[in-house]
Amino acid sequence: MALPSIEPPKGILRRPSGGLPPVKRRKVLFDEVRNTTHVVGGKSQDDIQQEVRRALETHLNNGPHGPYYGLKEMFSLERERQRTNASSQAESDESDEDDDPTPSQEAAKPEELRQYVVALINAVDLLKTKESNGLIKAVLGCPWLGRDKTFAATYTTFLTSLLAAQENWLSRVVEMLVDNFELGVQPSAWTVPGCPAVPREEMRDRLHTAIRLILRQLPAAANSLCATISDRFPFPGQATPVYLAYANNMLRIAEYAPYLEAYILDFIVLQLVKIDVQIQVDLDDEDDGLGSRVAGMLKDTHASEDRSGDSDDEDDADDSDNESLASNDSGYDAEVERVRTIKRNVEKLDALLNRLFTHLGPHFKDPDSDEALDYFRILINQFRTIILPTDKSRYVQFLLFHFGQKSEQLLDAFVGECASIAFQPGQSNIIRQAATTYMSNFVTRAALISSDLVRSIFITLLHKLDAYCRAHSPGCRGPNLKRYAPFYALFQGIMYIFCFRWKDFVIRAPSSVDPDDAATYVGQDLKWIPNFKEVLLASVHSKMNPLKVCHPDVVNQFAHIAHRLRFVYIWPRVQANTRVRLSQFLFDTYGIDGVLRDTGTSQLEERYHQLDNHSPFDPCTLPVSRKWIEREYVSWQPTPGLDVVESSEEEDDDDDEEEENGSVDGSEDGDDASDREFEDEMLASFAVLDQQLANGV
Secondary structure, three states: OOOOOOOOOOHOOOOOOOOOOOOOOEEEEEEOOOOOOEEOOOOOOOHHHHHHHHHHHHOOOOOOOHHHHHHHHHHHHEEEEEEHHHHHHHOOOOOOOOOOOOOOOOOOOOHHHHHHHHHHHOOOOOOHHHHHHHHHHHHOOOOOOOOOOHHHHHHHHHHHHHHHHOOHHHHHHHHHHHHHHHOOOOOHOOOOOOOOOOOHHHHHHHHHHHHHHHHHHOOOOHHHHHHHHHHHHOOOOOOOHHHHHHHHHHHHHHHHHHHHHHHHHHHHHHHHHHHHHHHHEEEEOOOOHHHHHHHHHHHHHHHHHHHHHHOOOOOOOOHHHHHHHOOOOOOHHHHHHHHHHHHHHHHHHHHHHHHHHHHHHHHOOOOOOHHHHHHHHHHHHHHHHHHHHOOOOOOOOHHHHHHHHOHHHHHHHHHHHHHHHHHOOOHHHHHHHHHHHHHHHHHHHHOOOOHHHHHHHHHHHHHHHHHHHHHHHHOOOOOOOOHHHHHHHHHHHHHHHHHHHHHHHHEEEOOOOOOOHHHHOOOOOOOOOOOHHHHHHHHHOOOOHHHHHHHHHHHHHHHHHHOOOOOOOOHHHHHHHHHHHHHHOOOOEEOOOHHHHHHHHHHHHOOOOOOOOOOOOOOOOOOOOHHHHHHOOOOOOOOOOOOOOHHEEEEEEEHHHHHHHHOOOOOOOOOHHHHHHHHHHHHHHHHHHHHHOOOOO
16 A cells, blocks of 8 residues: 655745755765765755755744755655556556656656755654654655665665654554565566666565564564554455565565564465365355366466466466456456456465465475474464364365475374364364364375374274263263264264275285285275274264264265275165154154154255265365375275265165176175175174163173
8 A cells, every 4th residue: 555645735836935946956976885975966965964954944943844845745756756657557558649647847866866865864853743744754655666776775774764763653664665565566566767677576675675674673663564464465356466476575574584484474374264265165155067167267277377388476467357357348247257256266375375385395394303393383373273263274274284294293293283172172062073074184185194103093083982982872862963073073084084094904814915906805804903893883883873974975985895895884774874863863852762753854954964074185176286295195096896885775776686686607605695794794793782782781
């Protein structure tokens, strides 16, 4: 936001009787290195110094105000000239006219303006009263980043001198500096007419030199800077290059002010989560085909970028925004505009997330170092306070997914944080459920986690499931997601891990099994980790009935794989649950002997009382950022005999058909007979468990 300039009274545009003539300019060059003064136009630096002091003193003493207003107008005029120049360049592509409007008053030459800044530095003691506020605001509004190096250094000295004399100007100075964070998209934003072009990196060096000096000089500047960064952050509708320029400047501060880095990273992650959630909300609110249209548009955009070569995101014009405005000449298409809006948000999220990966990477060069652990603790704190409580965050958590796999101590830190939250009774059920989901999804999808550690975490989850079941089953009257959410989250997490990592839980297999070929495990007699089956079946047969409350897709996938691997056969329980109505347990409307009455509750209403299928580490589809986790991610690998989800009805139909027609080769022996024997064995064990539960065992 540009600082407003104070407009002088109308009378000051007339040539004053003395002081600073607006047309005739005095050219003075001051050589700071040799400490000599070069006189140009009849005035030396000393002459200008005396003239400025005289203008300030007469203004403070209610004398002639013309020289003071002339001085203020000189700096205000520079701001107007830059605005005019930037507007002219922005409109140059839309008009063939060579119309360059210029202010009626002649502007100061660059070397001359610098001498007046030097004079103000030496007269800073006269700027301590409110009568000088207008001049100070005009100087703060004067463009300086696009001038020569000497002017920029002089202007920075003015800022530090002003704050040393009057700290009450700190907020205004910091706001002026932060307003320049968005610069970098178009050079015209900082270019000053009549001055040589200044590269973007040099412009930023000057900006951050001033910020670094002010932070070093005034301890209070840190709080003011953080507050201003928050207030001035770009609006959601602004272009991706603007967001990226702002974030780059924030991260630049972290390089020379590490004590602010945690705040800066927290703030950027918070903005990323907001964008992430907005994308998911927009996609959920629309039809199923919207996501594919957005993906297609993103693919086309990045294909054209690949053909043109790599480029700096900040240098790219906001093609998507321009396209949105230029392609609808025939009329406004609301559907197309929705797609483009989501696409722009995805590109914004992708660019900022990629920038964070790049910024944090060097700190994890030695993942076992204290530095890496300190930075990962920053990410864990963001996870606990920002990401975890957010329902629809999908991509930002991949920061922890990527860096958490760098070493065992970092992995332990993340899993330990999830476990601490998931198993802490004082936490709300929603947060405990979310922490369990993150932990199980991380264990499932992290490719660099060892099999031993997967088993260790899995066994811990089994112990927690067993303890929860034993503690709550006696007083349970029926399945209730609201009351037993941590239990259901644990059970669904265990099923989810099993579907992806089941080979890690096999401790012995026949010699005919090839460890590298998952298909050879199908139908074999496998030895599983101790107590796995017993704990699982006890939970399945408990009154909390997890197979009814967990998401049907996860249940069906688990039931199918567990059956094909001859681990457990739970299709009868899945089939029986189709006659159970969760809403009746919720409202305690039980029939005789605890048997539920079927009131015809719709399946849609039942879903409100079941876990969702949210997986926080679903595949990352961001075009740029996904490169960071591609080699660290476990994708679903189809396996013959395991990759088809069958419903319980299909299983029963298959069994009936096999009974009538026999096996394929006309024999009752072989795999089919073996499977039937396994199913009979499991059904017998179910009967025993049911009897034990009925007897209160």
